[in-house]
Amino acid sequence: LPLFERLERRIVDGERNGLEADLDAALTEKPALEIINDTLLSGMKTVGELFGSGQMQLPFVLQSAEVMKTAVAHLEPHIEQDSEGPEGNRGKGRIVLATVKGDVHDIGKNLVDIILSNNGYEVVNLGIKQPITAILDAAEENGADAIGMSGLLVKSTVIMKENLEEMNSRGVATRWPVLLGGAALTRSYVENDLTEVYLGEVRYARDAFEGLRLMDAVMA
Numbered sequence: 746l747p748l749f750e751r752l753e754r755r756i757v758d759g760e761r762n763g764l765e766a767d768l769d770a771a772l773t774e775k776p777a778l779e780i781i782n783d784t785l786l787s788g789m790k791t792v793g794e795l796f797g798s799g800q801m802q803l804p805f806v807l808q809s810a811e812v813m814k815t816a817v818a819h820l821e822p823h824i825e826q827d828s829e830g831p832e833g834n835r836g837k838g839r840i841v842l843a844t845v846k847g848d849v850h851d852i853g854k855n856l857v858d859i860i861l862s863n864n865g866y867e868v869v870n871l872g873i874k875q876p877i878t879a880i881l882d883a884a885e886e887n888g889a890d891a892i893g894m895s896g897l898l899v900k901s902t903v904i905m906k907e908n909l910e911e912m913n914s915r916g917v918a919t920r921w922p923v924l925l926g927g928a929a930l931t932r933s934y935v936e937n938d939l940t941e942v943y944l945g946e947v948r949y950a951r952d953a954f955e956g957l958r959l960m961d962a963v964m965a
């Protein structure tokens with residue numbers, strides 16, 4: 746197979762052997778982010794479709810996810826920083842990022858972390874299955890400017906709503922704008938249903954780049 750098809754295939758098949766060599770070869774042809782967006786994410790999409798239609802079993806999905814993570818980690822040092830230098834001037838603002846309670850999916854969240862970190866933001870990444878109490882404690886302790894929640898399960902969209910309600914009842918809604926993302930969310934659910942619920946600002950990010958644009962808007 747040609748290089749980029751082979752790379753995509755590696756994600757679908759969960760095949761690690763030779764992955765790094767292929768990624769290095771790909772880097773001579775395309776920037777790291779394009780490899781992630783065009784090739785690797787397309788492989789993950791196929792994995793989702795195969796799993797959804799019962800053609801792929803969970804352990805294989807996990808293997809694909811591991812290869813995806815290894816690939817992203819390998820590419821991360823090659824992702825272009827913003828103009829403010831390799832360490833990235835993290836002075837643009839601070840966000841606490843978490844996958845919500847009950848949800849283990851973290852590939853998308855970690856991409857958001859990478860994109861924001863490389864563009865001047867300080868990201869406090871709490872990891873997966875985070876209850877709202879932990880998220881709010883971290884936002885408080887770190888003096889966060891915003892909170893980002895990720896979740897891929899339909900169940901997680903309900904949890905996000907509950908989290909926003911909890912923030913209302915604690916009286917902290919106007920303190921932190923909230924960014925939401927993840928495959929099960931829709932723009933209309935966030936912009937209609939959740940905007941109605943939350944007393945502060947809540948925004949939907951379709952992908953990590955929209956997350957960055959929203960963060961820039963929030964901090965402007």
Ligand code: B1M
Nearest residue numbers: 793797848849850851852853893895898899926927952953
């Ligand atoms: Co799971 N899984 N999974 N899974 N998994 C989905 C989400 C599913 C849609 C697959 C399917 O059925 N077709 C389905 C959900 C169905 C539903 O709720 N309606 C599902 C299921 C059912 C499950 C389990 C319940 C399976 C089981 O145990 N029987 C289980 C859940 C466990 C739990 O959470 N409690 C489970 C487990 C797993 C693995 C562990 C095997 C693995 C995750 C590994 C990991 O993340 N470390 C896994 C995977 C890999 C997937 C699919 C195939 C791929 C997800 C992914 O990484 N995509 C997924 C299929 C799908 O999504 N269609 C699926 C790539 C990633 C970059 O995209 O995270 O959407 P995504 O992020 C995007 C945007 O959404 C956005 O930016 C990213 C792109 O730039 N974004 C944000 C995300 N978060 C953001 C936050 C922001 C801004 C943007 O700001 C805060």
